[in-house]
Amino acid sequence: MGYELLVMKFGGTNMQDARAVRHSASLAGRSIQGGVKVVVVVSAMAGVTNSLLKLAGAAQAGDIASANDEIALLRTRHFAAAQELGAAPDSAVVRELREMHETLRQAVYGVYLLRELTPRSRDLIVAFGERLSAPLMSLALEQAGLRAHHLTGGEAGILTDTHFGNAKPLPGTYERVKDRLSGLLAAGVTPVVAGFMGETDKGAITTLGRGGTDFSATIVGKALGADEVWAWKDVDGVMSADPRVVKDARNIEVLSYGEVMELAYFGAKVLHPLAVTPLQESGIPLRVKSAADPDFPGTLVQAEARDEAGHPVKAVTAIRNVSIINVSGAGVLGIPEVIASVFDAIARENVTLLMVSQSSSMSNVSLAVQTADAERTLTALRAGVSLELQIEEQPGVAVLAIVGSGMRGQRGVSARMFTALADEDVNILMISQGSSELNVSVAVEGEHVETATRAVHRAFDLGQRALA
Ligand SMILES: Nc1ncnc2c1ncn2[C@@H]1O[C@H](COP(=O)(O)OP(=O)(O)O)[C@@H](O)[C@H]1O
Ligand SMILES: N[C@@H](CC(=O)OP(=O)(O)O)C(=O)O
Incomplete structure (x- = not known):
C-alpha cells in the first residue's frame, strides 16, 4: 500500500516462544520483502517481566535460592527458544544470552546482599526481559534470510528522565533515535529494538511503565517519521470491551488519539496510556493488528474520531x-x-x-x-x-x-x-x-x-x- 517505513511492535504473546517469534518475524518479513523498511520493537517473552519482578522481590527479601531458581527457569526458556530458532550452542547469540544472564544474576545478587531494591535497580533487572528477547527476534529474521541488528532501548537512542519505573523520553531522544537507526535502515538492515526501556544521560537503564513497548514503538515512529506504527496483538484490534470479559466485544475500526488515551488510562490493557502521545503532533497513524489474522485491518488510531450516528459510546x-x-x-x-x-x-x-x-x-x-x-x-x-x-x-x-x-x-x-x-x-x-x-x-x-x-x-x- 505504498509504505516506505513502518515500525512494528510485537508484544509478549507474540514473543512467547520460538514459534511465536518465528511467526512475528514472518509478519515483519512480509513487508520487508515487499520493499518496506521496517524497525521492529519487541517486548519480553510473555510472563518474563512478572518473573523478573518476582525474583527481584525474593532477592530483596533475602530468598536468593528462589531468585536463582527463577533465573534458571528464564535461562532455560531463552536458550530453548534460541536453539529452536536454529542457534548453535557456540553461536554469538547463545554467548550473548549467557553473558546477559550472568549480568542479571550478579545484579540480583547485589540486591540480595544489600537487601535493598531501589527503583533504579528494579529497572535494571526488569529490562533484561526485553534485552533477552531482542536477539531472538534478530535470529528469527536472519533465519528468514533478512539482515537484522538488535539494540537496547538506550543504544537505539531512547534517552529518558530519571523517573525509574515510569520514565518519559527527553526531547533529544527523537534526534538520537534518528541518528542511530537511519544508517542501519539505509544499509538494508532491520533494527530490532528492545522495547519498554530507555537510558538516562548517565547511562542508567530506565523503564517506561508497564506495557511500555507500545510507547517505545511510537517514540521510534515519531523519530523516523514512519508512515505508520503497527502494534501486533493477540486480539483483532482495540475492542468495545476486554474480550476476556465480554464475549461479544467487537473490533473498533477507527479511534482518535484522544479516545485511545482515555481507553488506556481507564484500564484497557491493549495499549500503554501514553503510547499515542509521540504521534499526535505529526499525525502518524497507529494500527493495532491481529498477529493471528494479519490481513484483518484491525483498529486505525488517528487524529480524527469517526462517529457513527446513534452510537455515542465506543x-x-x-x-x-x-x-x-x-x-x-x-x-x-x-x-x-x-x-x-x-x-x-x-x-x-x-x-x-x-x-x-x-x-x-x-x-x-x-x-x-x-x-x-x-x-x-x-x-x-x-x-x-x-x-x-x-x-x-x-x-x-x-x-x-x-x-x-x-x-x-x-x-x-x-x-x-x-x-x-x-x-x-x-x-x-x-x-x-x-x-x-x-x-x-x-x-x-x-x-x-x-x-x-x-x-x-x-x-x-x-x-x-x-x-x-
Ligand atoms: N478494549 C480492549 N480491546 C482489546 N484488548 C483488550 C481490551 N481491554 C483489555 N484488553 C486485553 O488486552 C490484551 C492485549 O494487550 P497486551 O497483552 O498488553 O498486548 P501485547 O502484550 O500483545 O502488546 C488482550 O489479550 C485483551 O484481553
Ligand atoms: N514487558 C513489559 C512491556 C510490555 O509492553 O509488554 P507487553 O507488550 O507484553 O504488554 C511489560 O510486561 O509491561
Missing part, C-alpha cells in the same frame, strides 16, 4: 483494585486551600488520580486511586493536610468508564449508563465526567465489575451487530 473499560479515599470533616468546608493541599500531596507522590469528586455540601472530597498507591496517598495526605480531617480508605472498588467522542454534547448518555447499572443492582459509589467529554466514569464495588461491564456494553449496543 467502548467500556474497567480498572480493578481501586481504593476510594474519603477526606471529610468540617475543615473541608469551602476552603480551597484544603483542596489545593490534597492535590499537592498527591502530586508530590506522583500518584495517578483516577477520579475525584466533591460532595455538593463541600464537606467531603473523594479520590479514587489504585489500591497499590493507597498507602502512599494516605501517608502523604496525613502529612500534607494540616486541618483536622478524617481520611479513610475504602478498598475493593473498581472504576468503570465509557469512552467515545460521540458523547460530546449528547444528553442522556450518563443516564443510560446509570440505568443499566441500577437494573443489575450495581451500586454507584462515585461519578465523574472527563472535561474533554470523551468519557464518563463511575466507581462500583469490585465484585460487580464484570456484571457492570457486560450490562453497560449491552445498554449501548456495543456488541457484534447482526449482519444486515
Whole structure:
C-alpha cells in the first residue's frame, strides 16, 4: 500500500516462544520483502517481566535460592527458544544470552546482599526481559534470510528522565533515535529494538511503565517519521470491551488519539496510556493488528474520531483494585486551600488520580486511586493536610468508564449508563465526567465489575451487530 517505513511492535504473546517469534518475524518479513523498511520493537517473552519482578522481590527479601531458581527457569526458556530458532550452542547469540544472564544474576545478587531494591535497580533487572528477547527476534529474521541488528532501548537512542519505573523520553531522544537507526535502515538492515526501556544521560537503564513497548514503538515512529506504527496483538484490534470479559466485544475500526488515551488510562490493557502521545503532533497513524489474522485491518488510531450516528459510546473499560479515599470533616468546608493541599500531596507522590469528586455540601472530597498507591496517598495526605480531617480508605472498588467522542454534547448518555447499572443492582459509589467529554466514569464495588461491564456494553449496543 505504498509504505516506505513502518515500525512494528510485537508484544509478549507474540514473543512467547520460538514459534511465536518465528511467526512475528514472518509478519515483519512480509513487508520487508515487499520493499518496506521496517524497525521492529519487541517486548519480553510473555510472563518474563512478572518473573523478573518476582525474583527481584525474593532477592530483596533475602530468598536468593528462589531468585536463582527463577533465573534458571528464564535461562532455560531463552536458550530453548534460541536453539529452536536454529542457534548453535557456540553461536554469538547463545554467548550473548549467557553473558546477559550472568549480568542479571550478579545484579540480583547485589540486591540480595544489600537487601535493598531501589527503583533504579528494579529497572535494571526488569529490562533484561526485553534485552533477552531482542536477539531472538534478530535470529528469527536472519533465519528468514533478512539482515537484522538488535539494540537496547538506550543504544537505539531512547534517552529518558530519571523517573525509574515510569520514565518519559527527553526531547533529544527523537534526534538520537534518528541518528542511530537511519544508517542501519539505509544499509538494508532491520533494527530490532528492545522495547519498554530507555537510558538516562548517565547511562542508567530506565523503564517506561508497564506495557511500555507500545510507547517505545511510537517514540521510534515519531523519530523516523514512519508512515505508520503497527502494534501486533493477540486480539483483532482495540475492542468495545476486554474480550476476556465480554464475549461479544467487537473490533473498533477507527479511534482518535484522544479516545485511545482515555481507553488506556481507564484500564484497557491493549495499549500503554501514553503510547499515542509521540504521534499526535505529526499525525502518524497507529494500527493495532491481529498477529493471528494479519490481513484483518484491525483498529486505525488517528487524529480524527469517526462517529457513527446513534452510537455515542465506543467502548467500556474497567480498572480493578481501586481504593476510594474519603477526606471529610468540617475543615473541608469551602476552603480551597484544603483542596489545593490534597492535590499537592498527591502530586508530590506522583500518584495517578483516577477520579475525584466533591460532595455538593463541600464537606467531603473523594479520590479514587489504585489500591497499590493507597498507602502512599494516605501517608502523604496525613502529612500534607494540616486541618483536622478524617481520611479513610475504602478498598475493593473498581472504576468503570465509557469512552467515545460521540458523547460530546449528547444528553442522556450518563443516564443510560446509570440505568443499566441500577437494573443489575450495581451500586454507584462515585461519578465523574472527563472535561474533554470523551468519557464518563463511575466507581462500583469490585465484585460487580464484570456484571457492570457486560450490562453497560449491552445498554449501548456495543456488541457484534447482526449482519444486515
Ligand atoms: N478494549 C480492549 N480491546 C482489546 N484488548 C483488550 C481490551 N481491554 C483489555 N484488553 C486485553 O488486552 C490484551 C492485549 O494487550 P497486551 O497483552 O498488553 O498486548 P501485547 O502484550 O500483545 O502488546 C488482550 O489479550 C485483551 O484481553
Ligand atoms: N514487558 C513489559 C512491556 C510490555 O509492553 O509488554 P507487553 O507488550 O507484553 O504488554 C511489560 O510486561 O509491561
